[in-house]
Amino acid sequence: MIRLALRLSLMGVLLAALQVLFAAATGYKDTPSPVRLCDGYLGEGCDVLYLGDSTLYSVAPDDEDKAHTDQMLQRLLPGLSVCRIAHDAYHLELYEAFCRYVAGKVRRPRVVIMPINLGTLSPYWDRRPEYQFERIKLFLRHDNPLFRAFYRPLATFRVFDLAPISQEEYDQTPVYDGEHYIGPMATFTSPEYATFSDEHMRNQLVLRYLYPIPSDQRKLEAMEDIVDRLESANVMLVFYLTPIDFETGNTHMGERFQQHIRENAHKVLMRLQKRGVKALDLSLALSADCFYWGNMYVNEHLNQHGRRFVAEQLARAIKERLRQ
Incomplete structure (x- = not known):
C-alpha cells in the first residue's frame, strides 16, 4: 500500500512537471488574448494605458x-505611447483586475485612463451573463506561471465558476424607474424590442439609464479599489464619465x-472625491x-466630433497633471 502510494505520488509529480513544461513550451496558450x-x-514600456469599451472605437x-x-489621443500626445485594451462590454470590475495586474509589475505605465460608463452600472449591463468576463479576471488575479499552466486541468474539473450569473437569474433581475419597480429584465429584453416604437425607446432609456445606484454597487466598489491600487503603485489615474445623449433622452x-443622469453622475463623482480623485465629467x-x-436605441457611441472632444479633454488633463 505504501509503495502504491509512493508510485502514485511520483506519477502525480511527473505529470505535473510535464504539464508545466508543456504549457511553457506552447506559450501558455490558455492565457486570454x-x-x-x-x-x-508593458514589455514595450507603454506610457499611457487606455482601458475602455466600445465608445472608444465605434465610428x-x-x-x-x-x-x-x-488614436486621436495619440496624435495629441506625440511624446507618449498610447496603448489600448478595449472590448464592447468592458467595465469597472474588469478594469480593476487589469489595474491590480499592472500595479504588480516592475514596468508600469505612467498613466492609466478608464471611462466610467454610467450605462454599465445599470442591471441591464451589470448582471448580463456574457459581460462578466470571469476567465480574464482569473488570469489577471492569478499572475503566475503555475496558474497559467494548470488552468485547463482545473477548468476541466470545474474548479472555477465561470458563469456566476445564469440566464434565468438575469431574466428575473428587477428593473426600476428611479425607485419604482416596473418589472423583470425579461420584459425589457424580449424579441419584441427588435421592432422600434416610442414606447420601446422610453422603456430602453429607463432600463439603461434611470436605475438607482445602491451604496454597495459592485462596479463602484471596484472603482474605489482602482484608486487604491494605482496610487500605491504611483501610477497616474484618469477617470472620465462617458458622454450620454441626454438631448435624445429628454x-x-x-x-x-x-x-437623473446628473444625479447618478454626482453620486459617482462624490465617491471619487472622498478619495481625493477628480474625474472628468463629460x-x-x-x-x-x-x-x-x-x-435603433440610444447608447454612448460617438461620431468623429464626439471622439475628438473626448480625446481633447483627456489630452488636456494628462498634460496638466504631468506638469504638476
Whole structure:
C-alpha cells in the first residue's frame, strides 16, 4: 500500500512537471488574448494605458476621420505611447483586475485612463451573463506561471465558476424607474424590442439609464479599489464619465432624464472625491449631433466630433497633471 502510494505520488509529480513544461513550451496558450496584449504593452514600456469599451472605437459611416479615441489621443500626445485594451462590454470590475495586474509589475505605465460608463452600472449591463468576463479576471488575479499552466486541468474539473450569473437569474433581475419597480429584465429584453416604437425607446432609456445606484454597487466598489491600487503603485489615474445623449433622452422622457443622469453622475463623482480623485465629467457635455448609436436605441457611441472632444479633454488633463 505504501509503495502504491509512493508510485502514485511520483506519477502525480511527473505529470505535473510535464504539464508545466508543456504549457511553457506552447506559450501558455490558455492565457486570454487581452492579458497577452497587456503583457506586450508593458514589455514595450507603454506610457499611457487606455482601458475602455466600445465608445472608444465605434465610428459613424459618414465620419471623415475614422480614428478611434485612443488614436486621436495619440496624435495629441506625440511624446507618449498610447496603448489600448478595449472590448464592447468592458467595465469597472474588469478594469480593476487589469489595474491590480499592472500595479504588480516592475514596468508600469505612467498613466492609466478608464471611462466610467454610467450605462454599465445599470442591471441591464451589470448582471448580463456574457459581460462578466470571469476567465480574464482569473488570469489577471492569478499572475503566475503555475496558474497559467494548470488552468485547463482545473477548468476541466470545474474548479472555477465561470458563469456566476445564469440566464434565468438575469431574466428575473428587477428593473426600476428611479425607485419604482416596473418589472423583470425579461420584459425589457424580449424579441419584441427588435421592432422600434416610442414606447420601446422610453422603456430602453429607463432600463439603461434611470436605475438607482445602491451604496454597495459592485462596479463602484471596484472603482474605489482602482484608486487604491494605482496610487500605491504611483501610477497616474484618469477617470472620465462617458458622454450620454441626454438631448435624445429628454426628447422621449422629458427633463427628468437629464436630471437623473446628473444625479447618478454626482453620486459617482462624490465617491471619487472622498478619495481625493477628480474625474472628468463629460456625461452631459455633448449634443445629440455628436453621437452615432449604430442601432435603433440610444447608447454612448460617438461620431468623429464626439471622439475628438473626448480625446481633447483627456489630452488636456494628462498634460496638466504631468506638469504638476
